[in-house]
Amino acid sequence: MDPNSNVATKTSLQNLIERIGSEHVERRLKIEVEHEAQLFGQGLILFNLENWYSAPWIIRTALKLTGLYGRARRNADHVVVKKHSVAFANLPPAFDNFTILHITDLHADISAGAMRHLISVVGGLQYDICVLTGDYRGKTYGPFKKSLEIIYELQTQLKGPIYGVLGNHDSIRMVPSMEAMGICVLFNECEPIVRGGQRIFLAGVDDPHFYRVDDIEKAASQIPSDAFSILLAHTPEVYGPAMSARFNFMLCGHTHGGQLCLPGGIPIKLEAAMPRFMGAGPWRHGAMVGYTSVGAGTGILPVRLNCPPEIVLHTLHAMGSSADGLSTPQGAL
Incomplete structure (x- = not known):
């Protein structure tokens, strides 16, 4: 990154610097410049498969040799809408039937078919808020203009407040454009959500997997101890600290469920600790x-x-309603 580019980046990030502090922004930018394409080390796992230049060729060749490549390509383009209902003892009654649209791991610039299908589907869904849990760009480094263009097209079809966090594929330099679209990107912050005179809290942390700039304690620090709270994190790897911070519900992605699985959805490999x-x-x-x-x-x-x-529609219920207990997803629409 040349000096002029660095000045331009800092200028575009000035509002974010004022909000979350220059130390966080500069730390993330430093990692992006020096380590974002790193293959070994950096992050919670030793070997970053997605940064190995031979990985696409090996996967494509293996699928073609087994005769599964065409099927695997078609599968990747058809995004299903799942429903998940869950009840909580401390959910305020005003939030009974509150629905969250959860979208994650778009990898928009390398998932063109899936993005076309997704954009055609989301406009007809009913929900109260939408949350995005990171990985908007295809690679962990490089240009992100095309991904931002697709995100803009997607958000024109979304309703209501939109909140998000960054993942290990994302640059903090994407944030000014995303926030200009009306997406509230949370950096170890929380936001109250008010309904019927009652409130719950939505917190989000910066990427815990590669950049390791998450601060769950900071995100939870402004949440009353008896309040219902939801945490957005790119990866489930911070499940321990999230529980210790007394979050009730955690929404995440990152794993792709393995992406290439054995029958029954058994993942061959999960890129997470x-x-x-x-x-x-x-x-x-x-x-x-x-x-x-x-x-x-x-x-x-x-x-x-x-x-x-x-993508998932999570419907929250107050304990004692008709949807008591944790349910499994109810299938695809």
């Missing part, structure tokens, strides 16, 4: 409920096997 049962769908850790979406887009190549891309 966590228990495998947290790799896709609903899960619990102590008193906290979590949901790991397999994502709408794809990494490395636009291919999927036994793991269809998804």
